[in-house]
Amino acid sequence: MNKYRITVADKNPLVLSGLETLFKNDDRFILTGTARTGAEFIELAAQNKFDIGVTGWEMPGLDGRAILDAIGEFEYHPKIVIYTGVPNPRIIREAMLNGAAGFYAKGDSTEQLITTVASVAAGQMVFPYFDLKKLQDDPWESLTRRELDLLDYLKTGQSNQQIANYLGLSVNTIKFHLKNLYTKLGVKNRAQAVAVSLSRKSNH
Template sequence: PEVLADLGRLGFDPRIVLFADTSNPSVVNETIQLGVNGLCYQFEDPEILFATLTAVMKGRICIPYTVLSKISNTPFQRLTSRETELLGMLANGWTNIQIAARTGISENTVKYHLKNLYDKLEVRNRAMAVALYTKERRRNPD
């Protein structure tokens, strides 16, 4: 996902087919939101791989329905894995300095991630983000 985000920030708009070794919905959702045009699994039938590549070359999106049906439309699905990690730390009462030390990133980078997280969750501050997170965890305690 980080490479896809970097490509987007640099202004590139390549056609990308993800060859995944996971069906984790949050990972798949994150890559789709970052602009993946196609998705195949690591041990997919070669005919499916070829059909996916051909479709994406023609400008189509080729994501299996079984994958799309697992993706939730909650605001939490829009979060990157890093943002989700930070939200969990916020919910545990960690400060920005503690989060930075634990994750090995600077405090300014923590603030940057939190701003993006707040924007995606449509909240104004950490208390609102934690309240929304707590409510979601009670509703869907996976």
């Protein structure tokens, strides 16, 4: 029987301990490491090649999207399952578009998690169903994590240069993301984007 090398990551130590026990007790897997931050997970992936990675989406330092981006640059390609307590359709879509092989919500059973990871190890892609048309109809659901973060920075009045310095990106990259943000929200500038955001928040 083939055994799959697996590394798991979660910001919650209790959840991480549970994942560690879960996969140690399944003969199909060999646990090669655990991590509590996105950076630790990437470091483990670079040092010890594994077949499957299970990680949270909202991780300290590097979120799920950044983790998938970093993994995508590796010469080998471990399959990543996103394991999160926030099964938002936007996050499911973003995980899928950024190269995840599976997605699993923490509210479901651990048995189903094992089934999901085993299916991914066998070459399948496993994602919960969501209505893509509804997602496309709501511009807010199409915003990426980076675009949502930029919107928060806009609310504080920071300049493009200040945002670029904080995120470690170029000003041109910030302008590119802002252009996409404005297009999705149907606005022309940062003032309108902030106004639309504040209006939406007051209505929810």
